[in-house]
Amino acid sequence: MTDAIFQASVGELALVRPGGSPGLRAWDAADELLLDAAATRLQPESRVLVVDDQFGALTLGLAGHDVCTLADSAVLPNSLAANVARNPGLSVNLSVMNWRSVPSGPFDLVVLRIPRQAAYLAWILRWINGVLADGGQILAGGMIKHLPDRSVEVFSEAVVTDEVLPARKKARVVVCHGGSALVREWPDQWKGYRLEGALSCRVEALPAVFARDRLDIGTRELLPLIPEAVARVPERGRILDLACGNGVLGLSALARRPELEVHFSDVSSQAIASVERNLSSLPGSPTVQLWHQDGVADEAPDYDLILLNPPFHEGGVVGDHIALRLFRDAARHLAPGGRVLMVGNRHLGYHRSLKKYFRNVSQKVASPRFVVFEASREP
Structure with a gap:
């Protein structure tokens, strides 16, 4: 595994992607765009939820804030620990929650990596509605080629889109606020x-x-x-x-x-x-x-x-x-x-x-x- 340098608002981060194919980075342009969007919206007292960070780039990029990390994949805890060890001095919560043990809201800002499956995206957005603070925002981003089919429809059914940020390096971020749809009321949950x-x-x-x-x-x-x-x-x-x-x-x-x-x-x-x-x-x-x-x-x-x-x-x-x-x-x-x-x-x-x-x-x-x-x- 070879460290690569990721430029984030907290400074240069040495990141590695454990267990992946050689030459693959631990972040992409969607992570960069999400962190840039978060930097303009964060307040010192903001409580932040990061959902489905891939290898820790988002969590480390938000170091110093009150950040809770939630991920479906068991890859993230070890990846995050490996990358925190490469960046001593950052204040990062190493605890990663998952869908069998979810955090309690409310969260002022949710930073979400958009999944490839439309149904999973629909599920996440409905769950986020239940933990988002009044006036809270959702930043959802991903690489354009990996966005699921029907993304626009999925967002419109679950949340309210405020802004679609300009694409950069083939990545896209959508800014939303919460809707009324809840996961417990969704017939397609199972x-x-x-x-x-x-x-x-x-x-x-x-x-x-x-x-x-x-x-x-x-x-x-x-x-x-x-x-x-x-x-x-x-x-x-x-x-x-x-x-x-x-x-x-x-x-x-x-x-x-x-x-x-x-x-x-x-x-x-x-x-x-x-x-x-x-x-x-x-x-x-x-x-x-x-x-x-x-x-x-x-x-x-x-x-x-x-x-x-x-x-x-x-x-x-x-x-x-x-x-x-x-x-x-x-x-x-x-x-x-x-x-x-x-x-x-x-x-x-x-x-x-x-x-x-x-x-x-x-x-x-x-x-x-x-x-x-x-x-x-x-x-």
Whole structure:
């Protein structure tokens, strides 16, 4: 990781982007534009909320103010800590809240990175309406190419737009004040689908969760192999649904062998909250553990079976760097005789990547778009 210098109103900031592809910066023009807009609106007594800061640029750029940071991604806490350590002397609150543990308002200024998903943006704006102070403002910004479809409509339905600032370096910031729409009254807060078979229940998720209203086609390729894989897990064994999303893979494993211990891990706090909701629909009291984590936590135990449908994009960056990190973590946390069952897009060539971490990699199923592999450390 190489530090790069970010020019902010608090001075020069040395920032790094942990775990990303080499050469990627820890900030972009949207961060610059948001901080410039915030500087002209902040008062000494302002209480500020930063939502979905990416790697800490916004939080550090507002150092010295009363700032609370809230993020869906588990990447931010470690990134923020790494960047605070590179900039000693700044007054920064290292505590990062998430959607399972939200801060209380009121906030005078909300600085928001606009997400790529329109539904998640609609959810956030409605939630912000509930914590914004009277007369408070929202600064929402992002790179123009990453703004979701229907952005104008989403803003108009939830808040009142005061000004659209001139675009700069292909970034845009919108200045708003609160509206009357609240997230608890929004009918699209939860969406889902019914999965027939052993898991005969409705699986639901919040807006930040991938494929929340339909079964992902990659997961569809993997599901038929779960019964045989789960049957091979030893008595008192342990399963991990890694990058779990709404938890459909782990829930399917539990439905077949409810006596097993099943863990769920995802970088998104809304995904973990969705798994909590879906677990409540299962009978009995299964033994589970939830990890809001980027990959597998160092303190996590070893697993007899890891189920994985890895994401291949992080924000606007597409590639295999996330999958490689998950493969590495999975290999470190496999019990003796344990296996990884994973699905991936055929064009990504995961059979080559898997062989960097596992001695045995076999193809189980292939379709024109997807391939399912089983991997283990034993030959």
